Amino acid sequence: MGGCGGSGNTGSSGADGNTLILWTHNAGNAAEYGVVKQIVKDFNAGQSTYKVKIQAFPQGSYNDSVVAAASAKKLPCILDVDGPNVPNWAWGGYLAPLDLSQGKVAVKDQLPSTVATYQDKTYAFGFYDVALTMYSRKSVLNKYGIRVPTFDKPWTEDEFMGALAKIKAGGEFKNTLDLGTADTGEWFPYAYSPILQSFGGDLIDRSTYKTAKGALDGEKAVEWGKWFRSMVTKGYAPQKSSKSPADDFRNGKTAIQWDGSWSAQANTDKFGSDLAILPPVDFGNGPKIGGASWQWGMSSTCANKEGAQAYLNFSRQTKYFVDFAKATNTIPATDAAAAQVKGYEAGGRFNIFLKAAQEFAVVRPVTPAYPYVSTVFSKTARDILAGADVKGALDRAVSEIDTNLKTNNFYAGS
Structure with a gap:
């Protein structure tokens, strides 16, 4: 992506009142997409203020779709992003910093590679990693x-x-x-x-x-x-x-x-x-x-950031960390979730991957x-x-x- 777009400072998109659009790259991944749909369903049913609608894309075309939407100032409010790309998207004005303090899972309890920061601000978080x-x-x-x-x-x-x-x-x-x-x-x-x-x-x-x-x-x-x-x-x-x-x-x-x-x-x-x-x-x-896999963030042009934040914080429940790990055969991003995923519990056959992610992982360079x-x-x-x-x-x-x-x-x- 060339040049600092600054698209986050003008225009608004991704929401029609309290109805918010969510984009995901999981159109071709039924298992992971199923978890996304379940979280959205639970969020929509659990409160009456906001409604989230999903648009799913094939992974191969997803990044290009985001770049095109950013140029047209038509980004959704909520979107997933491959972890290494977060600094570029933040620098380019695509993403807004997040306040994740209202989620049930504390950021400090996650694998460091599953929380994306740039210039001391958190822009995205993931439910899992791989090793x-x-x-x-x-x-x-x-x-x-x-x-x-x-x-x-x-x-x-x-x-x-x-x-x-x-x-x-x-x-x-x-x-x-x-x-x-x-x-x-x-x-x-x-x-x-x-x-x-x-x-x-x-x-x-x-x-x-x-x-x-x-x-x-x-x-x-x-x-x-x-x-x-x-x-x-x-x-x-x-x-x-x-x-x-x-x-x-x-x-x-x-x-x-x-x-x-x-x-x-x-x-x-x-x-x-x-x-x-x-x-x-x-x-x-x-x-x-x-280190770092797919993560979730909020667009800087989101017309309803309060709603987007509410959804993202709602999703930060241990049960969803568990569901994602099971659906994707990946490493749960917290110890509490790992304890509930067969093989990743302490002493489990796959716990070596959790240890490796904790001790050996190097995130790709944190630069736009x-x-x-x-x-x-x-x-x-x-x-x-x-x-x-x-x-x-x-x-x-x-x-x-x-x-x-x-x-x-x-x-x-x-």
Whole structure:
């Protein structure tokens, strides 16, 4: 999104009196959409002042619809937003700060990655998060004499590379490792920038948010890039995965898969107690995973902010946190909700994901520049996988990002 739109300061939209419009990206996701509809139904039935009406969009076209509506000053009052985009939407004038003090669930009790802040103001919150992990089978690791890593003692880089070499030498798997490289969109920065961060690099210098120099093209970033490419050149991982890497893992084609918590139940159904849910590798600066998923906010042009706030606070009940987590196979955003979701309770099989989200998660850079940074990083990572000179590719990425930052006056103001 180019330029600071300031659309939040003029015009009003999203409401006709006390009837408020809500937009969601869940048109193609019946389970999650069902929870949204239930909350709206409960809110409408529980009071007589406001009425919320839903408009659902397919995820693929949702962001474009929001941008177009913002330009036309026709945003709804209530809308969901992918967490990493919140700073850009707030800076662009799409979102208004929230007062969530009236909800039954306190903000302080949520996973930090499920509350989106920008310039010390809260603009959105989510009911759940997801966590990256590696999946394998205990029987496979045991066969090759590979230590099963634990949350407290993950694999080191040397251990991981040794494990890949042993499995590759066995010759029984099409993919020793599957990184999911056929996926598009936000997957590339979500899945691979945490590995970059574990090496010691980053997408941008977070001390100033004014340059990517040093973070994305420094020695540690180059090490990451060379490692990333080596997964292909050593024959450990395909340059481009199949369209169904999770199916490949469950069908026995893949020994180790880099995937997310959303696949945990299906993998458990397939392998039972033989499934190994592995923590991310420590490449030198600790294990890292991405943080933040879809969240809810209020448009700055909403003609009835009091009503929008009332709805958002109403939705902040533990039962809805539970419902969303169950519907989406995701990590409940609070401990109270986790206690009510099978597998995520203390000692539960999937509680490792909650711990990982608490201790390993790194939110993507909190800057309005993030959508651009994301696009540049995705292209750069693909180029590296395809054999581009690592240092040259990273230098170009830094140049492009820094030019964007300077062109937008480092996204100062709003």
